[in-house]
Amino acid sequence: MAAGLVISAPASGVGKTTLTLALARAWRNRGLKVQCFKSGPDYIDPAFHAAATGRPSVNVDSWAMDRSTIAHLVSRGSDADIVLAEGSMGLFDGVAARGVSGTGATADIAEMLGWPVVLVIDPSGQAQTAAAIAAGLRDYRAGVRLAGVMLNRVASPRHEDLVRRALDDAGIAVFGALPRHAEISLPKRHLGLVQAEEQAEIGKLIDEAARFVSEHVDLDAVMQSAASWSPQPAANGLNVTPPGQRIALARDAAFSFVYPHMLEAWRAAGAEISTFSPLADEAPDAGADVCWLPGGYPELHAGKIAANARFRNGLRAFAETRPVHGECGGYMVLGTALTDADGIRHEMTGLLGLETSFAKRRMHLGYRLASLAMPMPGHKAGARLRGHEFHYSTIIAQPDAPLAVVHDATGSVIAETGSRRGHASGTFFHLIAEDR
Structure with a gap:
């Protein structure tokens, strides 16, 4: 039986993709089967997921897809040890009007699948306020469960201590804290990350990210926070007609x-x-x-x-x-x-x-x-x-x-x-x- 987690954040640009890739590769290096998905309409990140796991990744989207389609797509993770759904933007960010099964928010996928959320928080320019943000996200919507947080780009041990103490007071688990590390930064251009297939050194970059995260994150605690999950049978597959034979x-x-x-x-x-x-x-x-x-x-x-x-x-x-x-x-x-x-x-x-x-x-x-x-x-x-x-x-x-x-x-x-x-x-x- 697989275990499922959602990797999300309060906003874009805090390192969700890098940390998702690092976790996936770190667990793969331990001999585990890892399956990734991308919540939302991002056609670039799945190729990075595949590079990290050795398994194809696909998008799941609550605005454009019905529950049956999403169930069909995530069923490919049934033979995995751990399934990671990487979110887009902030946890609750979607459109104003509901689509087929939701607003496109990552929280829709977390609630639909029953997978806890690991929040990636960048506390740059703040300390205890990071705990207030995490607590607000934890309590914002019933049915969305917070597993804990990973801190990214902490400035110093003192900074980390301040944030950790505040999160502990709020009853929120901290799985790890990552200092700034330029070597694991993914290059970008105007439509997002430079594509995985354009980066000859992508394997080395993911390996370095996995090594770095393994040093600073309690991987066992993250794994234990995941929800046991068995895919529900889908009544229908994808409603897609090929454009030709x-x-x-x-x-x-x-x-x-x-x-x-x-x-x-x-x-x-x-x-x-x-x-x-x-x-x-x-x-x-x-x-x-x-x-x-x-x-x-x-x-x-x-x-x-x-x-x-x-x-x-x-x-x-x-x-x-x-x-x-x-x-x-x-x-x-x-x-x-x-x-x-x-x-x-x-x-x-x-x-x-x-x-x-x-x-x-x-x-x-x-x-x-x-x-x-x-x-x-x-x-x-x-x-x-x-x-x-x-x-x-x-x-x-x-x-x-x-x-x-x-x-x-x-x-x-x-x-x-x-x-x-x-x-x-x-x-x-x-x-x-x-x-x-």
């Missing part, structure tokens, strides 16, 4: 933002996936019946994409007879042009009229509910799709027929409708699930 998937440093559960669902439904690299000037597999361009960082590689004639011509030829769909960065590459951060305009594939600019940066972030006005690969007109949007590019032109009516989590209509022209379609949101 043979899928050509763009996959490289510019096209990598795709949820692992989506690829797994496509394969489980019998689809075959062949990958190609636009950055290596590769064209999609001519034997595929659909091409899918995920999001990623095309704005960092716009010049190279524009110069890769074999990719662009191959994609255009493919789209003459078969569907091509792009999400976010992939959508931008299907467009006419992309202006980079230096203001240089690069010609893209021209399958859609979309033109975007990364020079005019504005953050677009949040859940999306789209009602398709016309079909896209894998989904009929009228389908209701749930996804998430996160990018900084600005639309300069979006002249093609709107693909969908898109609302944010509050129900407000947004301008990023997606587009369709001929066999090409695209959206700025990343698909998570279709409403049943």
Whole structure:
């Protein structure tokens, strides 16, 4: 029987991912089977989880997924010794309006699965107040149980003592305290962490984090705080239809933002996936019946994409007879042009009229509910799709027929409708699930 824990925090940026990776690798080094999940719509962290554990990780999301889907996804942890669900943002942070089974908050997953929460607290610039924050989070919502805290980036032994005493007075267990340690800092860029596959030394970094955490955290106490857990049988699996039988998937440093559960669902439904690299000037597999361009960082590689004639011509030829769909960065590459951060305009594939600019940066972030006005690969007109949007590019032109009516989590209509022209379609949101 597995044991389950949720790793969360009062806010973003306190070290949840690093500590999750360190715990996972430390327990793996002890010979334990460790399974990780990511709560919320983060498509980068699961690859780090897989690097730390040697097992694929997937997202679980209470706004976009129903309980049956979540139960199906977490059931892969049934053979593990310890299951860790890494939270996003703060423990109770979600959207204002409830989605399919919750607001997207990490607390939803903790309550749904009955897993206690280990809080990662960064007490920089405070001391006893850290205990007040932890106590407030402990008492905020019935059904969410606090196992204890791990302190990160403590300034000195005196600082640690002050915080520990206050937490002890509040009846909150402290599993360990980590001094600042730059060697285990994960590099970042504008959409989050630099991807695991782009970091040649990621294994060494995780090993160092595991060593460091093992020295400063009582791993046995953390393990003992976990809840025994047996997965509940799911009435249904993932409600995902593959976009085709043979899928050509763009996959490289510019096209990598795709949820692992989506690829797994496509394969489980019998689809075959062949990958190609636009950055290596590769064209999609001519034997595929659909091409899918995920999001990623095309704005960092716009010049190279524009110069890769074999990719662009191959994609255009493919789209003459078969569907091509792009999400976010992939959508931008299907467009006419992309202006980079230096203001240089690069010609893209021209399958859609979309033109975007990364020079005019504005953050677009949040859940999306789209009602398709016309079909896209894998989904009929009228389908209701749930996804998430996160990018900084600005639309300069979006002249093609709107693909969908898109609302944010509050129900407000947004301008990023997606587009369709001929066999090409695209959206700025990343698909998570279709409403049943």
